Amino acid sequence: MNAPFTQPSFRDSVDRMFTQAASLMDLAPGLEEKIRVCNSTYVVRFGVRLRGEIHTFTGYRSVHSEHHEPVKGGIRYSLGVNQDEVEALAALMSYKCALVELPFGGSKGGLTVDPRAWEPNELEQITRRFTYELSRRRLISPSQNVPAPDMGTGEREMAWMADAYKRLHPEDINARASVTGKPLRLGGIAGRVEATGRGVQYALREVFRTPEVLERAGLSGSLEGQRVVVQGLGNVGFHAAKFLSTEDGAKIIAVAERDGAVMNPDGLNIADLQSHMHATGGVKDFPGASFEADSVKALELDCDILIPAAMEGVIHAGNADRIHARLVVEAANGPITAEGDEILRQRGTVILPDLYANAGGVTVSYFEWVKNLQQISFGRLERRQEEARHALLVEELERLSAHTGLGWTLSEGFKQKYLRGADELELVRSGLDDTMRTAFQQMATVQAEDSRVPDLRTAAYIVAIRRIATSYGALGL
Numbered sequence: 001m002n003a004p005f006t007q008p009s010f011r012d013s014v015d016r017m018f019t020q021a022a023s024l025m026d027l028a029p030g031l032e033e034k035i036r037v038c039n040s041t042y043v044v045r046f047g048v049r050l051r052g053e054i055h056t057f058t059g060y061r062s063v064h065s066e067h068h069e070p071v072k073g074g075i076r077y078s079l080g081v082n083q084d085e086v087e088a089l090a091a092l093m094s095y096k097c098a099l100v101e102l103p104f105g106g107s108k109g110g111l112t113v114d115p116r117a118w119e120p121n122e123l124e125q126i127t128r129r130f131t132y133e134l135s136r137r138r139l140i141s142p143s144q145n146v147p148a149p150d151m152g153t154g155e156r157e158m159a160w161m162a163d164a165y166k167r168l169h170p171e172d173i174n175a176r177a178s179v180t181g182k183p184l185r186l187g188g189i190a191g192r193v194e195a196t197g198r199g200v201q202y203a204l205r206e207v208f209r210t211p212e213v214l215e216r217a218g219l220s221g222s223l224e225g226q227r228v229v230v231q232g233l234g235n236v237g238f239h240a241a242k243f244l245s246t247e248d249g250a251k252i253i254a255v256a257e258r259d260g261a262v263m264n265p266d267g268l269n270i271a272d273l274q275s276h277m278h279a280t281g282g283v284k285d286f287p288g289a290s291f292e293a294d295s296v297k298a299l300e301l302d303c304d305i306l307i308p309a310a311m312e313g314v315i316h317a318g319n320a321d322r323i324h325a326r327l328v329v330e331a332a333n334g335p336i337t338a339e340g341d342e343i344l345r346q347r348g349t350v351i352l353p354d355l356y357a358n359a360g361g362v363t364v365s366y367f368e369w370v371k372n373l374q375q376i377s378f379g380r381l382e383r384r385q386e387e388a389r390h391a392l393l394v395e396e397l398e399r400l401s402a403h404t405g406l407g408w409t410l411s412e413g414f415k416q417k418y419l420r421g422a423d424e425l426e427l428v429r430s431g432l433d434d435t436m437r438t439a440f441q442q443m444a445t446v447q448a449e450d451s452r453v454p455d456l457r458t459a460a461y462i463v464a465i466r467r468i469a470t471s472y473g474a475l476g477l
């Protein structure tokens with residue numbers, strides 16, 4: 001039997017990781033404390049009349065750091081939401097935005113609610129009321145605090161929040177920029193829903209382009225055929241698993257969900273599994289897969305890459321020594337506790353830390369916010385002009401070829417690709433890819449250049465803390 005253990009709180013874990021990185025830096029006296037602490041947390045309790053009686057809900061919005069404004073961070077709907085969790089997530093947002101160079105401070109919010117226990121029209125009432133409470137305190141605003149989706153929320157909730165904000169501030173021409181992750185027709189941006197999972201894919205591609213990191217993880221070759229285990233088939237886990245399997249040839253050998261885990265050593269079809277989940281409410285009885293009721297056991301399977309994409313604290317002192325994957329990608333926020341992290345590091349496991357691995361969501365949220373402020377979609381002005389210039393070049397090449405008698409012809413495939421101007425989705429993916437590649441190389445360089453930096457997580461914190469410290473310096477602190 002395993003020895004009993006107590007887990008550090010989520011905030012303790014984040015703070016310990018921060019402190020470890022800060023101890024390797026030469027920060028001005030008091031600055032470490034200033035960056036680490038959470039500036040403020042607002043707790044609200046409000047009542048909504050539903051099903052013939054008043055139900056009281058508790059909501060949070062925590063602002064970790066305002067070195068850049070607006071501050072940015074998701075809104076989580078879950079019964080587990082609490083102040084410690086929201087503050088840990090807000091801190092991670094500050095570090096994440098700094099790491100991928102977004103002009104935001106960190107914030108996070110949550111509502112203690114089980115979204116599956118309420119009908120859509122009831123959830124809408126709850127969400128609109130929560131938005132009103134946030135708006136009264138300027139905790140939602142295009143220039144000061146911009147929420148986004150997180151666990152238990154998505155486009156639908158963001159549309160309600162944006163609409164509620166607009167009704168409260170009809171004179172604000174930038175009202176759409178008060179929330180990101182909105183549906184496309186309500187001021188959202190192409191590629192936001194897939195963004196976090198897409199970012200996980202781009203992060204993994206960069207690992208496979210970086211021999212020294214790949215070697216450290218004991219992996220080789222390409223993503224093709226790599227055996228992957230995913231925990232959580234929600235927004236992040238689904239898109240990551242789908243793209244890795246259908247576009248890079250990875251094999252998703254197991255998916256762990258609330259009701260258990262399904263496994264197939266030849267790989268699961270992720271789109272079919274998602275349809276099965278929508279139809280039945282869980283992964284159990286998915287055709288062609290074996291089932292394990294103890295879901296967390298799937299984390300311990302023999303595999304190449306483990307992607308926890310559900311929730312925090314799932315790898316800890318009690319199970320870290322049974323994790324077989326050599327590469328763990330923290331698609332969720334905080335899936336590994338500080339103690340679990342220490343054990344994995346000693347075992348030589350390579351970890352892509354949350355502040356990097358799941359930064360795709362906030363990166364594309366940034367693009368959406370910019371789009372809303374500029375009131376025009378990306379590519380609208382230049383797309384046809386770009387196509388016309390490309391057509392000019394192709395026509396000239398063909399004319400020259402005919403004129404000189406060389407007889408060169410451009411392949412149809414090339415022409416089609418080259419002639420087409422980029423649409424918003426392509427531009428968003430390009431910007432996301434660039435962001436994930438650049439941040440990865442910055443982390444890898446910090447680790448390579450300083451032998452005291454033990455892992456990519458510490459390197460990521462160092463890059464982020466340096467940038468926040470510079471911002472505070474510019475503010476005179």
Ligand code: NAD
Nearest residue numbers: 150151152196232233234235236257258310332333358361
């Ligand atoms: P989601 O609600 O869409 O999906 C979460 C999934 O995890 C669901 O399918 C749920 O059934 C499953 N799950 C819940 N408890 C589980 C358990 N005990 N075992 C296995 N599966 C379980 O949430 P999401 O938006 O995909 O977020 C997942 C994680 O990614 C969170 O940590 C979130 O903070 C982080 N994240 C999300 C985004 C985003 O853009 N949505 C961005 C960055 C980070």
